[in-house]
Amino acid sequence: MIENSLLRIGVPFAALVAFSIPLGLFMARVFNRQRTFLDPVLEPIERAIYRICGIQRSQEMTWREYTGAALLFGAASWLVLYLIQRTQYLMPFNPQGMTAVAPLLAFNTAASFSTNTNWQAYAGESTMSYMSQMLGLTSQNFLSAATGIAISIAVIRGFVRDGIRTLGNFWVDLTRATLWVLMPICVVLTLVYVWQGMPDNLGAYAEVKTVEGAPQVIAQGPVASQEAIKELGTNGGGFFNANSAHPYENPTPLTNLLEVLSILIIGAALTHTFGKMAGDRRQGWTLFATMSLFFLASCALAVWAEQAGNPKFASLGVDQRPLATQSGGNMEGKETRFGPIDSALFAASTTATSCGAVNSALDSYTPLGGLIPMFNMQLGEVIFGGVGSGLYGMIVMAVMAVFIAGLMVGRTPEYLGKKIEAREMKLVMLYVLIFPTLILLPAAAASVIKVGLSGIANPGPHGFSEILYAFTEGAANNGSAFAGLNANTPFYNLVLGFVMLAGRFLMAIPALAIAGSMAEKKAVPASSGTFPTTGVSFVVLLVAVILIVGALVFFAGDALGPIVEHFAMVNGKLF
Numbered sequence: 001m002i003e004n005s006l007l008r009i010g011v012p013f014a015a016l017v018a019f020s021i022p023l024g025l026f027m028a029r030v031f032n033r034q035r036t037f038l039d040p041v042l043e044p045i046e047r048a049i050y051r052i053c054g055i056q057r058s059q060e061m062t063w064r065e066y067t068g069a070a071l072l073f074g075a076a077s078w079l080v081l082y083l084i085q086r087t088q089y090l091m092p093f094n095p096q097g098m099t100a101v102a103p104l105l106a107f108n109t110a111a112s113f114s115t116n117t118n119w120q121a122y123a124g125e126s127t128m129s130y131m132s133q134m135l136g137l138t139s140q141n142f143l144s145a146a147t148g149i150a151i152s153i154a155v156i157r158g159f160v161r162d163g164i165r166t167l168g169n170f171w172v173d174l175t176r177a178t179l180w181v182l183m184p185i186c187v188v189l190t191l192v193y194v195w196q197g198m199p200d201n202l203g204a205y206a207e208v209k210t211v212e213g214a215p216q217v218i219a220q221g222p223v224a225s226q227e228a229i230k231e232l233g234t235n236g237g238g239f240f241n242a243n244s245a246h247p248y249e250n251p252t253p254l255t256n257l258l259e260v261l262s263i264l265i266i267g268a269a270l271t272h273t274f275g276k277m278a279g280d281r282r283q284g285w286t287l288f289a290t291m292s293l294f295f296l297a298s299c300a301l302a303v304w305a306e307q308a309g310n311p312k313f314a315s316l317g318v319d320q321r322p323l324a325t326q327s328g329g330n331m332e333g334k335e336t337r338f339g340p341i342d343s344a345l346f347a348a349s350t351t352a353t354s355c356g357a358v359n360s361a362l363d364s365y366t367p368l369g370g371l372i373p374m375f376n377m378q379l380g381e382v383i384f385g386g387v388g389s390g391l392y393g394m395i396v397m398a399v400m401a402v403f404i405a406g407l408m409v410g411r412t413p414e415y416l417g418k419k420i421e422a423r424e425m426k427l428v429m430l431y432v433l434i435f436p437t438l439i440l441l442p443a444a445a446a447s448v449i450k451v452g453l454s455g456i457a458n459p460g461p462h463g464f465s466e467i468l469y470a471f472t473e474g475a476a477n478n479g480s481a482f483a484g485l486n487a488n489t490p491f492y493n494l495v496l497g498f499v500m501l502a503g504r505f506l507m508a509i510p511a512l513a514i515a516g517s518m519a520e521k522k523a524v525p526a527s528s529g530t531f532p533t534t535g536v537s538f539v540v541l542l543v544a545v546i547l548i549v550g551a552l553v554f555f556a557g558d559a560l561g562p563i564v565e566h567f568a569m570v571n572g573k574l575f
Contacts, residue, residue, distance in 0.1 A: 005307070008341050012260050013292075014347075016268055023148065023265060024272025031153045031173065032277065035044035042179045049175055060166035063516025064369040066154050067509055069170035070147060074114055074505055077143060082110040084136040085128075094129035095204035101127060104493040113137055115504035116386055118230075118237030118356055118479040119496065121488040125240050130202055137237060138180075142186075145233030145266075146177035148388030152270055153177075156394040157570065158515025159416050160278045163522045166532045167515055181266070184231060189228035189262065197251040198224035210548040211531045223248050231262035234386045236356025236479040243337050244346070244359040251264050256338065260346060263355045267291075267384030270391040278416055282534040287394050290542045294383040295352045295458070298372050302344035305369035306330045311570060333364025344369065347480075351376040354386030356479025357464055363466070363482040367566035370482065371558060374469050379550040380435055389504075396431050399424060399514065401538070401545040402531060403534045405558035411531045414504050417523035424514055436476035436553040438499050438506075443468050443557065451491040457484040465561035470496065475503035487549035 029036050050057055061069065084103035088094060101109065105122060112119040113136070122128075128137065140488055150173035157167050176209035194200050199220040206218040223239045227249055230237060240246040250256055268288060275284020307329040322328030327339030334343045343360035350357050351373035362370055382393040403420050406413030413420040446452030446467045456463035466485040473480055474496045481487070487496060532538060 001281045005300075005303050005341055009296070009303070009345055012257060012264075012345065013296065015257075015261055016264050019261070020265055020268035020288075021272050024269035025276055027149075027181060027269060028276035030176055031168075031273070036180065038180055038184060041496075043394075046175055046179060050172075052527075053171065055169070055171045055175075057172055062165050063154075063158070063167055063512045063519070066167050066170050066516075070151060070508065070512075071505055073143075073147065073170070073174070074501075077114040077140060078110045078501075081136045081140055082106050082111055084132055085109060086434050088132045091129065091131040091135075092476050093131040093134070093202055095202075096129070098127065098129040098132070101132075101179055104490050105488060108493040108497040111500045112479065113140040113235070113237060114144055115165060115477050115500045115505070116148055116233070116235060116354060116389075117474065117477040117500045118480070119474060119481070119487075119500065120237055121493060121496075123219075123241035124238060125205075130221050133168075133226060133239060134222055138222075140227060141226070141229040141233050141235040141237070142178055142182055143174070145182060145235065145387045146174050148173045148234075148386050149177040149181065149266070149270070150388070151512065152388030152391045153273075155275050155395060155511055155515040156274050158512075158517075159395065159418070159518040161519045164519050165516070167512070167519060180472050182229065184264075185232055186225070186228040189232065189258065190225045192258065193224040193227055194253060196255050197248075197257070198227060199248055200224035202493070220248065228262070231259045231355060231357055232387075234263060234267065234353045234355040236350065236354075236358075238357060244357045245361075250359055253337075256346070259357065259359075260349050263349045263357065264295075264384050264405070266387045267353050267390040270388065271394075274391060276396075280416075280534070283416065286534045286539055286542075287391070287398070289539050290294065290569050291352075291382070291390070291394065291544075293539070293543060294376075294379065294546070294567050295348065296381070298348040298352060298376050299345055302348045302369055302372040303341050303507075305366050305372065306340035306344045308366070310366060330364075330366050330369065333361030335359060344372075345412040347373050348376065350488045351478060352383035354381055354389060354477045354479070356473065356481075358480055361483055362469075362480060363484045367462075367465075367562040367569055370465065370469075371566075372563035373480065374465070374472055374562065375550070375554070375558065377472045378439075378554045379546055380432070381476045381478075382546060387460045389477065389508075393507075396428055396511060396514065397546050397549075398533065398542060400428050400432070400549075401542045402533060403428075404545060405531045405541055406558075409531070412527075414524070414526075414530050415518075415533055417526065418521045419524075423517055427510040427514045427517070431507060431514075432549060434506050434510075435475055435503070438502050439468070439471045440557065442495050442499060443471040446471070446491070446495070451489065455486040455489055455492060457486065461561050462567040465565065468557050471499055474499040477503050528572050 085106040089099050153173050154167040200222050208216050210216050226239050244250040271284045271288040275281035309329045320328050329340035346359045380393055384390045385393055402415050403413045466482040469482040470485055
């Protein structure tokens with residue numbers, strides 16, 4: 001079984017390494033406005049968009065202007081999506097006659113999809129019309145992902161430009177991310193998914209009779225097209241409530257492999273984009289290696305925890321051994337098509353990014369198996385992360401690591417030849433402090449007030465884990481869930497909505513401010529006093545910094561939830 005686990009983790013990771021390099025180099029050409037093979041087709045479309053929208057392609061923005069444009073676009077996206085949900089009963093492509101989405105749920109969903117979180121406090125097939133799914137949710141899957149890519153490119157420019165006040169043009173970066181990166185890949189993926197059996201139509205739900213003769217309604221719709229951008233853009237919001245565990249969203253082993261690869265590919269590729277644009281590809285490989293260490297460790301631990309099974313079942317005589325006739329391990333909440341290994345790999349992939357798509361019920365994982373996805377997010381969305389946000393989060397961590405190393409060994413804190421000074425470190429600390437604040441304060445409040453506790457289906461440590469997980473995924477813009485928590489309540493809809501908005505935009509502001517400050521500085525040649533930011537030693541330092549920041553802040557909460565639940569499962573009592 002060890003060989004089987006290594007193979008089923010190793011093949012997707014090998015594919016990730018192989019495909020992320022050319023994609024990363026391609027994106028560097030796209031955002032450096034160098035010629036690509038797609039230009040003859042896409043450049044006329046790009047020029048038409050600029051003419052219609054009045055965008056001056058050559059006009060660049062300071063970090064404040066870039067941030068303002070991103071915030072304005074985010075606000076407009078939220079408003080449009082909110083209105084689409086509230087008026088879906090008036091729009092075409094609604095064969096099921098869906099009514100208007102409730103105001104608070106529409107607020108939460110609009111905040112979720114406009115921030116690339118895609119948390120769903122509803123069942124898609126019974127709540128959203130086809131028009132809402134396509135015009136509202138799928139469009140935001142593209143645009144929110146493109147926003148993250150644009151911000152990451154602006155941050156890269158801030159570190160690689162020399163004495164320049166501007167970071168590019170947000171509207172140009174948004175357009176190019178959508179046209180050159182997201183749409184072409186999604187077209188190919190959609191066709192493959194339809195070939196593999198995913199529906200993509202506008203017909204009414206099918207009414208059939210089961211073998212026993214009972215009536216059954218089978219939901220269908222524009223699934224494959226939404227599925228493609230759902231994973232590629234690290235969105236995660238599925239057409240169906242069962243998400244990628246549904247056979248229409250994930251019908252075959254090939255689709256499962258492609259979905260895992262799609263979730264990880266852009267976050268991984270952006271590290272190579274960073275190295276190429278910085279003129280030193282070792283910088284990109286250093287960040288990629290750091291992300292990969294965390295990812296592979298989380299996969300191994302999640303697979304181990306789920307393959308070990310539940311000792312409570314073992315005491316009842318349930319055989320949880322992996323055999324030729326069964327996958328073994330903890331199968332609660334998992335599809336037999338995937339078993340513990342592919343389920344744990346998917347869970348680690350979706351929380352190492354900000355995707356949130358799932359092919360199993362995380363609420364049914366063993367305590368330690370459920371801790372891994374939560375801890376992946378608690379590290380600050382830096383293990384590949386959301387498209388764009390993972391890269392700029394890792395760059396912020398690299399700046400912190402350089403500064404700490406400088407204090408420890410008395411060397412000049414520099415990153416890419418630019419001095420790290422007091423202004424940058426204040427912004428780094430602001431970035432680092434925002435994230436745990438958005439998680440721990442509302443989680444603490446929800447754990448003691450009636451409206452927060454009323455949503456818990458499993459009291460005790462697991463119920464606390466459900467609350468902590470909900471606010472962790474909201475701040476990390478992830479969207480996955482411990483589904484035992486009823487979050488479709490006024491309290492959770494409002495609070496989680498604000499947490500998702502803050503997790504997206506409040507963290508982007510200091511990242512762009514750091515980039516703006518660095519862009520104005522002149523790079524100086526490396527000297528004997530410069531701390532190296534490539535190689536094994538820096539990877540080890542960066543891993544340590546990320547672990548310390550994540551572990552120290554969240555250890556108490558994790559200890560009260562999944563860790564104490566693990567001891568209760570093993571020993572039958574609480575400590």
